[in-house]
Each structure stands twice: as structure tokens, then as C-alpha cells.
Amino acid sequence: MAAQVSSGQGVGASLQRKEDDRLLRGRGQFVADIRLAGMKDVAFVRSPIAHGRVRGVHVPEELRDRVVVAADLEGVKPIQAVSGLQGFKPSDQPILAYEKVRQVGELIAMCIADTRAHAEDLAALVELDLEELPAVHDMLAARQPGAPLLHEQWGDNIFLETFVDVNMEAALDAPIKVTREISTARQSMAPMEGRGTVAYWDNRMGQLVLYTGCQMPHIVRTGLAECLGLDHHQVRIISPDVGGGFGYKGILLPEDVCLGWFAMRCGHPVRWIEDRREHLTAGANCREHHYRITGYADRDGRLLGIDCEATVDSGAYSSYPFSACLEAAQVASILPGPYDFPSYRCRTWSVATNKCPILPYRGVARTGVCYAMELVIDAIAREVGMEPHEVRLKNLVRPEQMPFDNITRKHFDSGDYPEALRRAIAAIDVPAIRARQARPEPDGRLIGVGHAIYCEQGAHGTSVYAGWGIPMVPGHEQATARMTPDGGLELRVGVHSHGQSMETTLPQIAHEILGIDVAKIKLVHGDTEYTPYSTGSWGSRCAVMAGGAVATASREIAKLAEGIGAHLLQAKIDQVELVGGAVVGPSGSVTLEEIARTWYRRPQNLPDGVDPRGLEVTIGHKPVRDSGTFSYAAHAAVVAVDPELGDIEILDYVIVEDGGKLINPMVVDGQIFGGLAQGIGTALYEEMNFDASGQPLASTFADYLLPGPTEIPAPRLEHMETLAPYTEFGVKGIGEGGAIAPPAVIGNAVNDALKRYGVELLHTPMTPRRVLEAIRNAPVREDRGPEAMENMRGEFA
């Protein structure tokens, strides 16, 4: 069996990223960098209205060969993402709209020209005859009887309603009861690179080749093949360098299907590069949740129950493959978070509205859930007159309970949640903040401290997803490991690396086992032609699943190499061992280079009985339990709120994270920092607003605010390391965590700062206007005029 030798390159080493050599020099190859001979550009005619009947699409006769409309797409199936959950109502997402349009930006026609500008010229010549219907853009209104219907045959606008009740009655008499209405805004994932597709038909291979920046090439292949009626072998998906995915690039878009269909017929490559207006208004939307939530507790702050009605704005269609109930259906199961309490009730609705489909975004459902739950915990703390962290410490699952099955039967694998919180509270120094709050600030601002804690279920597998019945269910994750004749190693995986740093971290895992220099280990990914089937990169699963598969495959390679090594050393198999890149036996050793050279180039030196598998293996992996890893973190922040202008500044930010064994700690830090930036965007900046007719109001980054470098604090980051019991090396998924807590943390800090007014902010983003409106509406003050505001400066309780 292989033995480990520390080399500074293996699991736990903060190795510099191999992929940065090209990415930081501007030599990455993204979809928009691809130039193919004869390639033409596509622009789409999109619906200008949110809801309407399509009475006609008039294409000037001379443009008929350059404009594709729905009637042209004979035999093409709409996109369907059906959930197997009881009562789910499926939607057909048309590739090009016919009969009806149900969102602004929905595709109506595809125009092809030699440049994008000319394609846009053509699009301007297509005349639409649309009969506008009343639109519904508010998910609560959409739930009401009499609301305009998106999919008339349903009879209502509900994709799915779920209900769970665990002994709720028992908590209803609790002495403390706080009810809040809490919501998170609709957002856009806004990766640096938007979507893009280049498609052509390869005559020699008999294949539709589609380059598209995507997180899950194999799933897109399946979905595309089904829409176009092709066999899987006739579709090849290549996902090259990808400039951020965050969930948006896990989706099969109608644009992909359109381009694929056309490429099969036109005899030249076509491409579509999403522009930012398309991205913001027509495609990349996420996050919009609404909660009506009640927390029940006793007077000592012990949580007795949570009762919640959660509504998620799913938009117009169920997206492939995650479906329209990805968020709401998870809300019910993850709302309890890391708390142990006896009574629970949750009803959820996934509601159809005349907006783009809601798509997964880093921290799927968890960000909203954490925000709702943690705001309620703080409200309970204020109600019972305790410090919020004291209330949390009373209710968190304790380390001696691990492994722990919570009230929704989530299986917490390991960890010490109270310790993470205690460390965060110590680092942010709550007593010092309380002392500071007793004095007026020289600049008149109000100081607040807040924190939150969450768990991040990652890499959940078959047993979790089988029940959902969506188009994909993850099974064994496979990896191929193949030694090359010079002693190097190729790893092939079906997940995709676009920021996860897997070109570095997966070789680190193989190195840990085989001792081959990381520089000589190459990761092949992002191409269905070259990689084993996988559901791809989502759900914080790659380190656990692909990492585990690479470890398993590397161990198989070690065994095969030991077999060949034993022959060469004229030793028995149980007398040899792979150590530091060489097979060592009683009489000497032979390097992996020599073993590879012998197998590939000097087979005459091997006996007939040698294992015919050689030095190549494809093998699947599942953790011992596939219910998911539970990483977790406590975040804490200090903010200053300007009561005159409503501005919020983050003065300090602390994260204490437990990701189990970290394969590359530097990469993990980067993941957490990036997630934090997005979480701060959710908390303070990002909001996709709509007017009453369903028109999106943010179509550029002047209207849709993203935090920039000057808005993101330098967080203080501490790691804990509780090894996951079921995974290779004890690794846990942490890819999304940074984005989960910030709205709750900053929200609690802002509410702490504003508690002198007796008001709370319960909606993200916490904009200056929302801060000022809350203060003006404060129950404890009558006069809200400018003089009163001025008097309030410097006045402290």
C-alpha cells in the first residue's frame, strides 16, 4: 500500500495555483476568445413585455434565411425540468416563444449576421405583434386567487407547495413569541463573464460541438440532446475557461438549444455572447425569498419552536436541471440550521411570476434561510434581554451530540458549533463594542455588532437527490487516472473548475498518494469527449466527490504500479510499497518513471501474467455516507450606521470556519473571501427591481450595484479543523459558505445599531433609503423633520 512522504505539495499545502500562470497573464481561453473560420454572430429578438399573447412575428421576406422563429424549430422540444415532488406542476420553457411570452427578455427570434452589430440591426427589423396581458411580478400577489395566470392550465401560479409539521402544537403556548416578515431581494449572480455559446456541426465526428461556459457539461449534453432529439454521442459539450459560474452556468439555456439547432443546418459556426443587459434583465436572476416566521422560546432564551411560511419567486419557468422548486423545497429542510429545538412547522410555495426563472446562486436557499433564522434569533434575544450569542449558545447543536440528526433529519456529521461562535465573539470583542456604544461617536454615527452562524450541507448525493426526482441525481463520482510513458499523470474528471482551483488541488490529492510532482500531473476537464460522466460542479461537491474519486483512482494506480514494480524488483507484491514516487522492495527500488516507461515502451521486460489494466483506471467514488458534509462558520461584524445619510460601513469582520481537512488552505481562504464579497452584495447593494408591469429596472451596472474593492473589508479569518467522518482525508465542502452569512451578520449588526430607535431592518439589501425610512418610521419619535434629525446627532441613550 502507498505510504505518504511529506513533500510540501500534498493535501494541506498552500500551493500556488497552476491555472494562474495563464489566467493572470490574460492568456485564458473563454468562449468569447474562440474564433472559428466562417463564424457568424447571433442576436436575439426578445420580448419587450412581461406577459402577452404572441399574435404575430413578422420577418421581412428578404431576411427569412437569417432569422429563425418558433415555427422553424420543427421537432425541437421545449425545456422541461420536472421535479418528482408530489404536486409539482411542470412548465414548458419554449426555445423561441410562440402563443405567449411570460417574461421580459424571453426569446422570440434569432438573427444571424457577420457581426453582432449587424445581427442587432436585423433584430430591429423584426416586428412583434404582442397582445399585452396583465403581468404579475409580486410573488405574494401571484399566490392570491384571481391573479393573472402564467400557465393557464394550472389554475393558479404555484409550481409547488410543501408542508412539514413536527409537533408544532407543543410550542404554541411558549412565553416568548416573536413574528417577523423578512425578505431578500431578487439578485443577479453577475459573474465577470456572462454566458456565451459557440456551436458548429463536425461532419467527420457526426457531432454537434457546443462550446459554452458551463459548470456541468455532461448535464447540458443530456438536456440538449433531449431537446434536439439527438443521441448523446452526437453532442459534444466543451466548457473552456469560465469566468465565474456561481450557479448561472449550471443551467441549460434556450439560447444553447437555438444555436445548436441552427448549427446543425447552416454549415458554419455560430456564436452568441450574452451582453450585460441580457444578463441582468433576461437571464441571470436569483435569491428572491419572503418569510413570515415566528420563533417560540422560553424566557431564558431556549428555542421551543419555529413556525414559518416561506415563499420563493421562481419566475416564469422551471429551469433545467434544478427545477423551479430548488430553493423553496430546500428552505423547509434547512431552515432550522444548526439549532436543536423540538417543534417545527414550515409551509413553502414556489411561485410563478412574470420574471426570469430563478436560478441557483452560491449558497442556494441557505443565504435567505440564514438571514431569516438569525434575524429571529436576535429578535428573541432582544425580547428576553440577553446577548444574542448567549441565546445562540443555548440552542446550538453540541459537539457531544455528533453525529446529530436534526428536526428535519439532516445528518450533521461532525463539528463544534458553540466553539466556532465563542471564537468569533471573542475575536470581535463584544464587551469592547458595548463599551464603545455607551459613548457618542465623534462623527455622530451609530455602532452595532452582529453575528450569525450557519451550516453548509455540501456534496449531498444520491440519497438526498433521489427524492427530488429532478432531471439529474448524483451517483458515484468518477475519475480517470492515467500514467503517461514519461511517468507523469493525467487526471480526467467530469466536474468543471472555474475558480475552484481544481487544476491545482486535484493534482495535490494524486500527489499525496503517488508522490508524482504536481507539475507533472495534468487535470483534464470541461469536455464531454474526454471526461467521465458527472453531474458537474455545484453544491460544494467537487473537493469531496471529485477529490475522493481522484484519491480512489490514484490508489488503484499505486496498486498497479506496485504490481509492475514487484516484477521489476523480482519481489513478491506484499514485499513492495510505493513510497515517494518509487516502488521499494527488499533488494532496491524502481521509480514510477521507470515503471511507466516499462509498461508503455518496454513491455518485453514484463512477464505474461502482468495485470493487463496497465497504468490506467476509471473508478467511481462515494463517501461512506452520502447525506452530505456539514461545514459551518460563525461570522461577526461591527458596523457604523450614519443616521443622517443611511450609509452603512463595515468596520470589522471576523470569520471562524470549519471546513474539515483543507486540501489547499490558501484556496479555501480565497473561496471564503470571494463568497464574503458576494454576501456583502446581498446585504447592502444588489437588487433587481421591477415596475408594476414587470419591467426590470436595472439593465446596467449603473443601476445594479455590485460591491467593489473599496466596499469589501479585509476579514479576519480563523480555521477550525474537525475532520469529516465519511470523506477522503476528512474534507468538507466549503465553496458557498462565505456568501451565506453576511446578510444575517450585517443585518443583525445594523439592527443592533438602530435598537435605540426601536426599529429593525428586515429586507435586503439594506440601502440608505431603507435605513432612513426605518428611522423616520421609528415608533419612539414623533418629529422626523431635519431639525429633529440634527438634534439626534450626538444624543445618546
Added chain:
Amino acid sequence: MKPVNFDYVRPRDVEGALRFIANDERAVKIMAGGQSLGPMLNMRLVQPDLIVDITGIEELRQVEEKNDTVVFGACITHADIEDGRAPDVTRGALRTVARGIAYRAVRNRGTIGGSITHADPSADWISILAALGATVTLRGPEGSRSIPIENYIMGALEADLRPGEMLVSVTVPRLSAAARWGYYKSCRKTGEFAHAIGAFLIDPERDVCRAVFGATESRPIVVADARRLLGDSSAPSAGFDSRLADELVEAGGMADPIDRQIHVAALRRAVEQAGAA
């Protein structure tokens, strides 16, 4: 998001540019840096037949320092002022404000004349130049005329340009040694368009005291005799009259109380800065 086809010329002198814009058969747009026009072209919000790029005109790249003024050519960039390549007669006001305009990439190409003529109410130059008492000079088929900048801005994205006219320069008065100024911009992130701007100048030697509420829905609200905002005391900020300020912005057309609150606060902070300067 690609522009429609258009023709492009880059004349060498103002007369050449005026000849192109005199053509009223074609839709003509002047480009002086393109930092606002570029995105508008890409989004097809403007679809001109002809773009006249005036950045090749030497006269518009000149700065002339006189005894009591400095005259900036229309194509002086924000970075020219930020970096001190253009002389400063405002005791650092223009240089400080320049540093806060959008992002450095925008400042490298964006020009003072282009920004003013684009007439976005939240543009920094409009507010600070109005506080400083700057004038703009326009040239057209009828000759030249100069008007105060606050009169040039007629509303959101609307400048007082007559047919065939273009802005050629901005004249900024030289502040006296005792002058003090303040500028406060309320926005949520670096580079964002401002939600409120307060700009203030007190120059007792020249008997000037001006205040501007900027980043309104329309033209800036200019208080030409701003001493009345300071109450009885001659020291700025000692008695800033928030109620009067609130009345002034309300009279200026600002109905929303929160908008008024942040505009009043921004001006008060600008006044306080001037007091501390």
C-alpha cells in the same frame, strides 16, 4: 449592445467641427471623451449618422491661466486636473473633486466639457463648478457666448446648446487666499453616481458665498448668497440653518423628504468642511 453604423470624423480645429455639426440633414453627435456617449451608443439609446470626435482639436486641449481666472479647454480630462497637469486656482477644490469622479479609467478619457454638456445632474463638475461660479463658453454660427454653468444646465441630460453650437471652454474664477470650500458627495460605493451632493464656497475677499445642492432630479439648486444658510455667526457651520436649507431644496422641486434630508445633510457637511479647511 453594439452601436448602429455611423460615420466618424476627427477635425483639427473648432471651425472644422462647427462645419460638421452645422449639417442638419444628419444626426450628429460630438464625442469629447466618450465615457457617457460610448455606453449610450452601445445600448443604441443614441443612433447618430455621424460622430465628431473633438479630442484632436488643439485649442480644446489648452489651459490658459489669467490673473483672476483659469480657462480650461473643453477636452481637458478629469485626470489632467487630478494629476495637476492643469493649473489649479481653486485651492485644491477641482483637484480633489476630480479624484472622486467615477473610476480612474473614466478619468483618463472623460473630459470636463463632455461631462458638463452631457448634463447628468449627478456629475461632480456641475456641482462644484456652480459653487465656484464658473462660466462656460459656447461657440456657434452666431459667434461666441458665455453663461454661468448653472444656466447652461437646463435639466437632466439637457444643456442650453443652440443648433450648431458647441462648448469650447470653462472659465473658473481664481479664489482668494482666504477662500474656503467644501464638497460632500453621498453615494454607496466608489464610482457610483451620487445620490446627493453638497458644494460650498466662502471667499470673503471677493465677497462670494455660494452653495449648491447637486445630484437633484434636474438642474442643480444654487444658493448665490449662501450666508443666510449660516445663521448669525460668520464662522461656517456654527449655525447651519437646516430648516432653511430644507425649504430651499423643497422650493427647488424636491418633494421626497428623504431626498431632502440627504441633500441638506450633504450641504451641511460641505459647509463643515469649509469651516475646518
